[in-house]
Amino acid sequence: GEDVEQSLFLSVREGDSSVINCTYTDSSSTYLYWYKQEPGAGLQLLTYIFSNMDMKQDQRLTVLLNKKDKHLSLRIADTQTGDSAIYFCAETLLEGFKTIFGAGTRLFVKA
Amino acid sequence: DARVTQTPRHKVTEMGQEVTMRCQPILGHNTVFWYRQTMMQGLELLAYFRNRAPLDDSGMPKDRFSAEMPDATLATLKIQPSEPRDSAVYFCASGLPLGGLYGYTFGSGTRLTVV
Numbered sequence: 001g002e003d004v005e006q007s008l009f010l011s012v013r014e015g016d017s018s019v020i021n022c023t024y025t026d027s028s029s030t031y032l033y034w035y036k037q038e039p040g041a042g043l044q045l046l047t048y049i050f051s052n053m054d055m056k057q058d059q060r061l062t063v064l065l066n067k068k069d070k071h072l073s074l075r076i077a078d079t080q081t082g083d084s085a086i087y088f089c090a091e092t093l094l095e096g097f098k099t100i101f102g103a104g105t106r107l108f109v110k111a
Numbered sequence: 112d113a114r115v116t117q118t119p120r121h122k123v124t125e126m127g128q129e130v131t132m133r134c135q136p137i138l139g140h141n142t143v144f145w146y147r148q149t150m151m152q153g154l155e156l157l158a159y160f161r162n163r164a165p166l167d168d169s170g171m172p173k174d175r176f177s178a179e180m181p182d183a184t185l186a187t188l189k190i191q192p193s194e195p196r197d198s199a200v201y202f203c204a205s206g207l208p209l210g211g212l213y214g215y216t217f218g219s220g221t222r223l224t225v226v
Contacts, residue, residue: 031213033214035214035217042220043204045216098167
């Protein structure tokens, strides 16, 4: 089946690390993504990872993929108030190249 | 920066009226998606096109919704007649060949309110 699940809320203090988790169910997924949505805006691609990778790092962002458990995480180091947004996990299915999004995790950063 | 342009940004209409939302994908992107976002349902895929041909519109209520790409620079989503439950933010997204495997670029959305 096609499903992507995320927790709905996460609250952290400014300067701490944030870890947003996601589970997906389709083993044929090859490409997984994290998108960020700020208020009143569309989704913005943050990063993507191929399923043959375990980790990808890009400045303050670290993506970890556990393909065996179908678990994807996004770690934001030194979280800032500007990181407050909704973060969407997504997978692209090989069949038809359809992209499935999770419901999004709303990150609150307390100053 | 290349961007996906959606018009209008906001639309308020009365129940029963026709609504047309427009999207200009990024030049060279051959995959175009329409999504709807609500608090209750989250982000729902309505339809997507590749090379202007509709590939999947199973997420769209076909009795009232229609999606077309009259040319490579324009995608439209039409609702006729509109209902209050159609109130949502509608996003268009476009991607490169290979189904946008490197991710999609989203427009800023059309916020639709049907009263």
